[in-house]
Amino acid sequence: MVKISDIAKKCNVSISTVSKALNGRTDLSQQTSSRIRQIAHEMGYIPNANARILKTNRSYNIGVLFVDKTGSGLSHEYFSSILNSLKNEAEANGYDITFISNQVVGNCTTYYEHAKYRGCDGVVIASVDFHDPQVIELVESNIPTVTIDYVFDGHTSIMSDNVVGLHDIVEYLHRMGHRKIAFIHGENTAITQKRLASFYKTCEEYGIDVPDDYVKEGMYHVPKLSGKATRELLALDNPPTCIIYPDDYSSLAGITEIERSGLTVGKDISIVGYDGIKISRFIRPELTTYVQDSEEIGKMATKKIVEMIESPKTSVAEQVYVKGHLQEGKTVKALISE
Amino acid sequence: MVKISDIAKKCNVSISTVSKALNGRTDLSQQTSSRIRQIAHEMGYIPNANARILKTNRSYNIGVLFVDKTGSGLSHEYFSSILNSLKNEAEANGYDITFISNQVVGNCTTYYEHAKYRGCDGVVIASVDFHDPQVIELVESNIPTVTIDYVFDGHTSIMSDNVVGLHDIVEYLHRMGHRKIAFIHGENTAITQKRLASFYKTCEEYGIDVPDDYVKEGMYHVPKLSGKATRELLALDNPPTCIIYPDDYSSLAGITEIERSGLTVGKDISIVGYDGIKISRFIRPELTTYVQDSEEIGKMATKKIVEMIESPKTSVAEQVYVKGHLQEGKTVKALISE
C-alpha cells in the first residue's frame, strides 16, 4: 500500500506538506498542492482510516443497534426499510455504518464498549429492548445517540407518530360511517400505550362508544393471537363493524378468521392494518392500512445524529414525530348510516 | 479514555507487559498477568480498535455490499434475511460488519478503495450489479471476497440452488399430476438462466412437453408484468394447469388476475411461487412456494469469508449451493389424472 511518506519522497516535499495538500489546506501554494494531489492519484494512494481516526478521534462511522429478538428486527420490513434509508442517507453524508453487537469482539462485551472500541462518532438505536441495562448505559454515555420509536428522557429520538396514526384511522372509519370499532393491539409497550390512548381519545372526540370487549390484546407479528381475538370479536352479541389490527401480518390472520366464519372482508366487516408493508397492495382484498414512513424515519435519524456529531454545541435533544398516511384499500366498507 | 500506558503506570510494569497480559500471552507470570487484567478491568479499560488495526493490519471487520437498486436490495426480505444471518454469524465469530458504499467517504469513491480504507479483512457481496466494473475490481483485488448468488470464475460464492429449486418444483407438480406447466420467469440474469435450464431439463426428464408459449418473461418483483403474463396464459387455447412464478410477490398478482377471470386458485388452476417470504403462509390460499434458505446462505457466506481470512493458505475457491425446500400450501391442486 502506498502511503503518505511514499508520496512525499516522490514529490520531494515533507510528509506534512503531503498531508496538507491531500486535506485541502491553504497554507501551501496552489501549484505544489495540485502537483501532490496529482501524483498521489497516479500512485493509487488510498488513505488509512485507522491511522487517521487514531489521530483525529473522528471515525465518520455511525454505529447502529438492531437486535433481532424473536425475528422482529432486521427481518421485519419496517426495520429493514429504516436501515436502508439510514444507510443511504449516512453514505450521502460521508458516513459509514457498522452494526454494534454485544458479542465479544476485541474483548468488548457491551454495546457501549463496542461502540467505543470501534470509535463510532454516534449510534442510532432501533429495535432493541429499551429496558436492557446495556442499552441504557449506551444512551447515558458520552457518545451521541438517537433512538427510534422510544424516547429516553432528555435524549433525542425519532418517533413514528402512532398518535396521529390511530387518530387518522379512527377519523377515517368515522367518516366511512363506522361507529362500532374494535381494536386489537400489541403487547404492552410505549408504542402500544400511545396507540391505545389515541384510539380512545379520538373515539371520544367523535362520540364513538368503545365497549371494553372491543379492545383486545394481541402481540405484534403473532398472527395467531390476532386470529383468536378476531374470533372472540365476531362471537360478540353486538360485534364491531370494523377491526383495527396491530400490524399487517396480524390483519391477514384476521382476514382468514373472518372468511372462515363465512363473512367477507370489506363487505360484512371491515378491517384496517398497520405498517403498510409492500405486499399490502398485492393481496386481495387490497389492505387498508396505515403506512409508516420508514424512509423518512431513517432520514431523520441520520440527520439528527449527524447534527449531534458535527454541531454538539447547537444541537438540542428533541423528539421528532414523523407521520405516515392512510392507504385506502378495499377492506373498509363505506356504511350508509350508523 | 484509559489506555494501556495508564494501566502500566498503575501496575508498575511496562507497556509491553500490559499488552501481553491483555492479549493472553504466556511469557509472563500468571500472577502479574491476572493482576494486570484485574486492574485494567477496574479502570474500565476499553481497547482502541484503530490503534490495534493500524499495527496489526487485522480489523476483524467484514464489509458487506448491498445496493438497493430499484428497491430489490435491503428492503427485499430475501436479502435482509441473509444480512441478518450474516450479521449474527459474523458476530458469533468475533467480527463486525460495516457496509461498503461507493459514495465519497474519506476521499474514497470506489468499493475497493472504500474497503481498503476501512481495512476490511474481507467483504461479502450480495445484491449488486455484478457487471459493475467497480464490483469486478473489488473481486479481483487482494481482498478476500465471497459473492452471493453469482459466481466469478475462480472465486468462491454462495448460491441459492436454483437448479434444485426448479427441479423440485417440477417434480412435485408432476407427482401431483400436472402435465401442463407454465413458467413465468424473471429478467435475464444468471439466476434466471439456471432456473430456466433446470425447468426445461426436469420437464424433459418427466416427459412433460413445454410449448413455447408456456414460458413467459416477467421481472422479479414487478407484479404487474407477471399479472399480464398470467392473463396471456389463461387466454391460451390450451392453457396450463399450473403456473410457476418468478417470486412470491409476482405470484400474488397472478392470483389476483386468475380470480378476476373467474377461476379460483388451487381448484381451477394451480400456482407456485418462489422465495418463501414469511407472509406466504398467512395469505389465502396459503401459497405453495419454494423457500430459499436465506439463513443458511448467510451462515455459509460468513463461514467461507472467515475461512479465507483466517486460513488463506488452505482455503480454496469453491461454489457452495444451498438448497431450499418446497413449502406446500393450498395453491396446487392434486390432479387425478393428466
Next chain:
DNA sequence: CGTTAGAACGAAAACGATTTCGATAGCGGT
C-alpha cells in the same frame, strides 16, 4: 537599508496499540 509581515514549507510529537529482541535473574547440573 533595515525592519517586518506573510507565504510556503518542514521537523517532530503525538495518537494507542503490538511485537521483536535483548536484558536480567534464578536455578539446576557438573
Next chain:
DNA sequence: ACCGCTATCGAAATCGTTTTCGTTCTAACG
C-alpha cells in the same frame, strides 16, 4: 564455582496519519 537454560519482563521501533510550531524566504514599506 561456573555454565547454560528458562522464565519473566522492558526498551524501543513501528503502524500511517495529523497538527503544532518553527524556520526560511520574499516582498513591501518607511
